[in-house]
């Protein structure tokens with residue numbers, strides 16, 4: 001018999017790989033949908049080192065799927081590959097996260113729904129290519145409608161900006177008032193930095209300008225915006241002053257120590273007396289550094305690297321605060337916050353390099369020491385300090401704050417937003433159904449299926465709130481039919497409401513990216529009918545999919561309880 005595959009190579013399916021793709025994508029969507037929205041459930045992720053993470057963020061869960069579904073060896077110690085389908089799905093999610101810092105669950109839920117509806121159509125003997133064509137057409141229409149639904153925003157409208165931040169923040173069981181507090185902090189931080197950046201919001205990178213520090217413990221309501229920065233450093237000498245008011249700040253990029261100075265090459269000590277000379281020399285170098293800093297008028301020194309203990313003592317005695325080992329990202333931000341110029345070496349410090357802050361102070365929060373730099377003039381970098389809960393949840397908060405800053409930034413750049421809380425999906429769905437009527441035959445069915453899939457988002461949100469999903473959905477659909485574009489169900493207030501009025505707003509591009517990526521993923525996967533694997537590795541196990549079934553159980557990607565999660569028997 002003629003060999004078509006190289007020695008040891010295997011094929012994954014029997015030219016029906018899309019069945020497995022459907023099973024995998026549909027079950028990932030099914031699994032993630034309970035984590036969607038402000039009331040979305042957390043998942044516990046335990047990795048192979050028994051490290052536990054509690055999260056409701058899509059990207060974390062997807063990353064975990066990929067990691068854990070790449071067992072290196074099967075039970076016969078044969079090397080195993082990750083399921084390529086999952087990999088494609090996860091990579092799509094990661095790329096969305098890179099752009100939006102958000103939206104991954106919606107992407108997975110929508111992809112899952114599109115796959116599930118496609119599977120139904122295939123069972124009704126509609127050809128894959130027809131579905132692909134219909135989905136692509138539906139996507140184009142959906143994008144047209146999305147652009148039509150989007151409304152313009154005014155950058156100076158603070159209430160709208162806070163609304164955008166709050167809608168993205170609404171996660172991790174943040175109560176409405178905590179979400180409002182944090183949203184205010186975000187808008188304060190963002191607008192402060194933008195005001196002082198000559199290029200405005202178009203030319204600035206929020207990641208580099210807004211520091212987010214998380215401090216577990218306390219209440220989220222205690223979170224605040226700091227017109228300056230918070231450094232995770234402590235003062236390393238007891239003589240150093242704990243607080244400086246009216247701070248003149250020097251930033252030194254290099255070691256403040258003897259050994260690293262550029263002019264010292266080699267010192268040979270041949271007799272005891274020379275040790276004294278050597279010591280003296282060392283002291284002189286340190287003193288020169290100290291004198292230079294003091295003479296230039298600095299009363300606070302931040303050094304990116306180490307500061308010699310003796311020098312710390314000299315600073316302390318002179319009432320100058322000195323902080324060493326500042327991490328590189330914080331150091332750059334310090335320069336931007338305090339308008340200081342970084343001196344490459346201690347000797348090169350100039351008076352004009354000094355920056356300013358109203359107060360620099362070491363404070364102890366919880367059991368940790370932090371250095372606060374506050375009251376900066378026209379800062380180009382600022383900080384948001386988040387308090388709240390156990391560390392795991394506080395860390396979750398940090399990520400949603402990042403998402404919210406990105407959403408705000410995105411919305412301002414585009415100057416347009418769309419209504420969130422499922423309103424935009426319902427509206428597009430309604431419009432697609434109507435437009436599909438102009439097209440006959442099987443293509444129409446595919447477009448209808450696409451429209452139905454969009455409802456998966458509002459449905460999942462309603463489910464998370466524990467309300468009667470079908471009843472609420474019917475009411476919402478009726479409202480949209482009556483021309484209420486923003487009709488939605490606010491799961492936090494548990495009321496039917498208007499997303500525009502409540503400022504439940506999201507950046508336009510979030511939805512463009514989610515729609516495009518999920519449609520692309522699904523149509524691509526439907527067109528892949530087989531996969532080949534070279535060499536001796538095995539695929540691991542494939543999901544079990546029965547011939548007729550459109551019911552994709554979780555077993556498609558999750559093994560029986562207690563077993564290592566794999567994919568059923570190898571082909």
Ligand SMILES: Nc1ncnc2c1ncn2[C@@H]1O[C@H](COP(=O)(O)OP(=O)(O)O)[C@@H](O)[C@H]1O
Nearest residue numbers: 036037058103104105106170420421490491492
């Ligand atoms: N108060 C609210 N009521 C209902 N839905 C909300 C509310 N706030 C935000 N949402 C919706 O929650 C969804 C975002 O949920 P999230 O878990 O962050 O998923 P994603 O990973 O897709 O961003 C969006 O559809 C958003 O409009």
Ligand SMILES: [Mg+2]
Nearest residue numbers: 102103168403
């Ligand atoms: Mg989100």
